[in-house]
Amino acid sequence: MNKTVTAASLALAFGAALSLAAAPAAAQDKMADKEKCYGVALKGKNDCKAGAGTSCAGTSKIDYQGNAWSMVPKGTCEKTASPTSPTGHGQLMAFKEKKV
Amino acid sequence: MTSANPHRPIRGGAAPAAHATLPARGGVGLKPEHFRHILDTRPDIGFFEVHAENYMVAGGPFHHYLERIRADTPLSIHGVGLSIGGEGPLDEAHLDRLAALLARYRPESFSEHLAWSSHGGAFLNDLLPAPYHAGTLARVCAHIDRVQERLGRRMLLENPATYVEFEASTMAETDFISEVVGRTGCGLLLDVNNAYVACVNHGRDARAYLRALPLTAVGEIHLAGHAHDVDAAGAPLLIDSHGAPVAEAVWDLYAYAITLAGPQPTLIERDNDLPAFPVLAAEARQAEIVMARQAALEAA
Amino acid sequence: MSTELAFAHALLRPDAPCPAGLRAWNGSDPVKRYAVYRNNVVVSLVDALADSHPVTQALVGEAFFRAMAGEFARRSPPRSPVLAWYGEGFADFVADFPPAAGLPYLADLARLEWLRVEAWHAADADPLPLAEVAALLADEAALPNLRVTLHPALRVLRSAHPVVSLWAAHQSEDAAGALGAIDFAAAEAALLVRDGLDVALLRVEPGAAAFIYRLQRGDALGAAAQAAAPFDLPATLGLLLRHGAIAAMRTS
Structure with missing residues (x-):
């Protein structure tokens, strides 16, 4: 458990957070964001195709x-x-x- | 059931006042893989079509792009999950989602399939076939009446690509569709690839099949590619794969359909092995060339 | 048995016989024709799961993934026609799938990818302007009782496994090298936020993830900060503000 979180410590934390948030992007890159990562785009999953017949991968053998x-x-x-x-x-x- | 239906067929070219219609041009199925390209290049496409269920999400990139692309291009919303041909009642929650989506995007057209896809609460994610008899006819008409009532507009019903037939069927597919259109006042989404695939798969004459459909009710045409398989006797079994360019035989049948039904909004559907957008745009232009050629023949 | 029931029954059961009452124009055995439907149902559902879980698939390979996802699809077909939401419960299935038991991190990796799907499609929301955050600081005494409304797309995951490193390794050019460097004893926590039209995934301290989780479920700011394991509070608040992840703050 953290040490008691007081109103004053929250105010300090928010003050620091605001200056972090307002910092230019170059400075932000030095912070936790260096771990930021993106994946591949998602597709639309509903369609009305009928697969590839009875012989493609994943068939119901x-x-x-x-x-x-x-x-x-x-x-x-x-x-x-x-x-x-x-x-x-x-x-x-x-x-x-x-x-x- | 049908006497109280406010959506009688609208004949003689009188468009319903509440909704603009799709232009009789080539359109392309809109895929997320092409969002960026379309916004960056603003291609001249007659209309786009989306699968309704893909946009039944709260927010994020799909809506972001669709709003921007739809802003200057006519839109068709094409449902793949209502299970209109199902034995059970319509999914009212799904109908609510559809109504909200149509209210948001105000598409020029809404269409669904003559098929079922849900059973016992499970969604099977395929367009499954039903036997053509009086019982199915009554259910399909009741479902379409309900859809048109809830959505406050006429819908188009798409003819299916099928791989089996039922011993229980007592009607030809064309007679069944004609009855549905006559009773409910819905329009017909003529999928020429489906017609070709089904006719090959069931040993029918595709041109005769087209002639037997209620072509005055056509509001849109679909074109797509198919794959080749064989049945247990070695006869051709075509698969509606949407994974290849439109086949030559389907282009020929399309030209014939245009002679019968006149120029129509014509969609290039591609869901598998998606090529770069210009490849699909070229197929949409090809459809416009076929329509223009036919118009020139008729004028001559 | 109704026609539909018979037709549906065998679709998800590879060992069930082809339903009766089917015919083909040329008198051929309808089993082959029915198999088109049978195949399409399972393949299309597996495709949907694969699109949502690309890293899970990469980890186990396509053949294993498709077999595992096929098992899931037959047992738990979608309950809604909206396939974007198909796959909730897949991670739990993976956790209990014996052939995957040698990869203890796999279920949490699938869970992480599912959260990314949720974040991708979640509602949009405008961030609270920084000036309004600053204005709230004027009433210092009220700060511990503030309740924070986080962006609808925000998700956190705490795992006993290095799931963020595993996921990130698959986004890098040198996946093999990145994978070899992972410490499998390390617990990790992930924060998922909208970044423009994309979803960004960040590694955060476990304490920060616990704090954000408590904010998300409605705990007041003071209580949420106090209950979490020690973490860097200013940096965490800065992270949330910088990613527009705070939509509102109100006294309760």
């Missing part, structure tokens, strides 16, 4: 469900050093048709 439960992650996680994994990488655990 009969064994598809079983595959989902026995797959292992194979992406950028393999480049991370994970502390929880016995291999030191994204843990590669296969589950066979086990449902929770």
Whole structure:
């Protein structure tokens, strides 16, 4: 828990915050904003297309469900050093048709 | 049901006073990937069309761009989630969202599909087919009556692209659509690609299919690309993928549709493998060339 | 069984037989034709989840992500036709998905991406002008009791995992290098704010995130600051003001 936050300390904090907020962009870059990050733009998700027929990725093959439960992650996680994994990488655990 | 309907068909070119209409030009489906380009270059496009559900969010960039783009270009709002062909009642909350969206953007046109997409509270995100018989007809008409009453305007109904037929069907699709248009006074959004896809998939003559539709009710035409697959017997099964340029055969059928229905607002739909905007604008211009060529033939 | 019920039933069940009553003009087996619908439902829902969760997908790879998202889609199809909101609950599903158990941070990463979707589409609001903030300081005694209305798009997430670093690494040119440098023992907190038409994601101190969370749920300024773990209050308020994240301040 913080030390008691008084009216006076809030006033001081806001005063400092206002001068930070009014500072020129170059000065702001030196502050916490250097961590600021943006991702890719989102798309519109509703449309009226009909997929790509019966042969594209993610089809409803009969064994598809079983595959989902026995797959292992194979992406950028393999480049991370994970502390929880016995291999030191994204843990590669296969589950066979086990449902929770 | 139909006798009390205030939205009888409006024939003879008398446009409803409450809403301006889309121009008989080429239009392009508006995608967020093209927002910036369109605002920066202000291309001369007859109209834009958006999927209603994408704008049923409170704020943010989608509304920011749509407001600016809509400000100087006619707009069509095209619903993909009302489930008009569904067995259950219409989703009144969704209808409220639609009414709010139409009040905000005052589009020149509103359209939806002859299809269902919700069942038992789940939204299945596909335009699913229904059998054509008296029961479906009664439900579809009741749903369209309700939509037109709630929105206070005439809607256009789009003919579907389908992959199966039902043993329970007792009517041809064209007769079904004609009955719906006659009973509810709704207009027809003639999707020429859907017509072509459905006719190939069900072994029909696409030109005869067009001739059997209530073409005086057409208020807009859709064009899109399709993909090729085969059915279990090896016969062609076309998929309404919206992921390719409009096919030559669909352009030909479009030219024929224009001879029957006259020039119409014509949308290039593309939802998959989206190209740069000028590629779609060129297809929209192609539609205008087809319409102009037909007008010149008729004048000669 | 109604036609619609039969048709809908098998769409999300790969093992269910094709519904009866379908036909094809050439007498071919309608199973192949029905599969177009079956495929489109799942693929389109997985596509929607993939668009909302690009970093989650990158971490596990496309094949694994699509299989996991397909499982979610079949169990939890959307309840609304507005697909922008499809995926709430996906992070909880990921947390309980055994094949992903080796990646303990994955669920929070999905949670972070979901918050970004919420921030993206949230209502717009004008920030409180700095002059009005300054004017409020005149009544110093009233400050602890002020309640702050944050921008509707603002979101905070506190995680036991370095989710901000993981997310940021995937936005960098050298993702592999950035990933290798991450300390997986570090807890991190994220602040998401509108920045013009974009959503910016910032790493903040856990105490600052707790403070902002308390403001968001309606705690008064003094109580919110006091209850949080030690953090840099002036810097945090400066961050909020600079990003237009404070829409109003009122005495309650």
